[in-house]
Amino acid sequence: MDMIIPEEMVLEFGGKLIQYKKNTAIFDQGSQALHYYQVKSGEVKMVNYSPDGQEFIQGFFQAGQSFGEPPIFADFPYPASAICCQDSSVFKLTRDHFFDLLSKHFEIHKKFNELLSRRLQYKGMILNEISSHPPEHRILTLLTFLKSSFSPDAEFEIPYTRQQIADMTGLRVETVIRSVRKMEQSGELAIKNHKITI
Amino acid sequence: MDMIIPEEMVLEFGGKLIQYKKNTAIFDQGSQALHYYQVKSGEVKMVNYSPDGQEFIQGFFQAGQSFGEPPIFADFPYPASAICCQDSSVFKLTRDHFFDLLSKHFEIHKKFNELLSRRLQYKGMILNEISSHPPEHRILTLLTFLKSSFSPDAEFEIPYTRQQIADMTGLRVETVIRSVRKMEQSGELAIKNHKITI
DNA sequence: AGCCGAGTATGACTGAAGTCATATAGCCAC
DNA sequence: GTGGCTATATGACTTCAGTCATACTCGGCT
Numbered sequence: 001m002d003m004i005i006p007e008e009m010v011l012e013f014g015g016k017l018i019q020y021k022k023n024t025a026i027f028d029q030g031s032q033a034l035h036y037y038q039v040k041s042g043e044v045k046m047v048n049y050s051p052d053g054q055e056f057i058q059g060f061f062q063a064g065q066s067f068g069e070p071p072i073f074a075d076f077p078y079p080a081s082a083i084c085c086q087d088s089s090v091f092k093l094t095r096d097h098f099f100d101l102l103s104k105h106f107e108i109h110k111k112f113n114e115l116l117s118r119r120l121q122y123k124g125m126i127l128n129e130i131s132s133h134p135p136e137h138r139i140l141t142l143l144t145f146l147k148s149s150f151s152p153d154a155e156f157e158i159p160y161t162r163q164q165i166a167d168m169t170g171l172r173v174e175t176v177i178r179s180v181r182k183m184e185q186s187g188e189l190a191i192k193n194h195k196i197t198i
Numbered sequence: 199m200d201m202i203i204p205e206e207m208v209l210e211f212g213g214k215l216i217q218y219k220k221n222t223a224i225f226d227q228g229s230q231a232l233h234y235y236q237v238k239s240g241e242v243k244m245v246n247y248s249p250d251g252q253e254f255i256q257g258f259f260q261a262g263q264s265f266g267e268p269p270i271f272a273d274f275p276y277p278a279s280a281i282c283c284q285d286s287s288v289f290k291l292t293r294d295h296f297f298d299l300l301s302k303h304f305e306i307h308k309k310f311n312e313l314l315s316r317r318l319q320y321k322g323m324i325l326n327e328i329s330s331h332p333p334e335h336r337i338l339t340l341l342t343f344l345k346s347s348f349s350p351d352a353e354f355e356i357p358y359t360r361q362q363i364a365d366m367t368g369l370r371v372e373t374v375i376r377s378v379r380k381m382e383q384s385g386e387l388a389i390k391n392h393k394i395t396i
Numbered sequence: 397a398g399c400c401g402a403g404t405a406t407g408a409c410t411g412a413a414g415t416c417a418t419a420t421a422g423c424c425a426c
Numbered sequence: 427g428t429g430g431c432t433a434t435a436t437g438a439c440t441t442c443a444g445t446c447a448t449a450c451t452c453g454g455c456t
Contacts, residue, residue: 162403
């Protein structure tokens, strides 16, 4: 989980560091994409809200990660909103300065290719799970993927609540809770004082 | 829907044109990504199969479109299989030659950024739909998106069967058929001798 | 210690999409 | 024109996750 663009470089190209309070929006679904964003500290989620208030979380972003670039690269309105899960500080760079940076740093440009590809992998995986697999399978696939990207070898404590897991897999909290309990019984994962470990 | 890499350029960098019969696989889920592929004629789908034989279609690719690049960019095994829907001819370029081409043609490299971004847009949209919206809404969103990318203004005849729509939205044929009929009755779309138009 | 709120847990009931069976329509080959 | 295949269509029944209600657990705060 290293930095996609080094902080000095972001600043060199005119990036500003902005502070956001927990639960505030950085941008809203439907608005124009005018800036590049990169998390310095805290946590941000990209999320869709359905009319009845139900959330779908497209992804979480922590220190060093960028978010909201696809609308810049391909010029379409934000398909989801960016909300801070915690008090966060975020680098903000205008679209033009971002492209300027890319044109001068081929290795960074290439990194974005890789980054977008990995996101496609994630979305494709979840899509396949949601479309054709039962809850336990969905959840286990997500958890295994998280483990493999954070800590492939050591035991891994899932840093998300049941509600967040539900919002990432298109399930309800109750279903996640029930599925997780069942998988604990069958030994597919462990629960240590309410935290899921795997 | 233009060509992502001009044919002459593909050939110049050592690309070979390969013929595939309808329903044959170009590569299988789980195998290593060693080549870049670009459709010259015919149609290819990227698809996941669940144990019980249920299909999920990640995308369709026609003349001029490339497929299967994310595993090359980010180095992971194919997360789905590429199957020809029709007799097809496909350009095939080794991974190394593909990267060579990219390094020498910045404008092409940039195009891939854009391409990956648009695919993320599509997958994010479908993901949101599948996770939190009822069948009619899911289908209509997909159809509207297809229309907007193929023929935003003129009336558009959907080039897919009910089964294919089902496999793209995580629904069953019967559900798609029922939903489409219902939407015809409510005037949200039209059916002209079994073809959906919008 | 006691309170509060967020997160986890569990049961009873419901309903919408899936499943299965069967029918019909259109199209191509011979 | 007939036969066979693929796609569309429709009804009856079932099932699994969603909904709703309610309770419990834990950690932080005063």
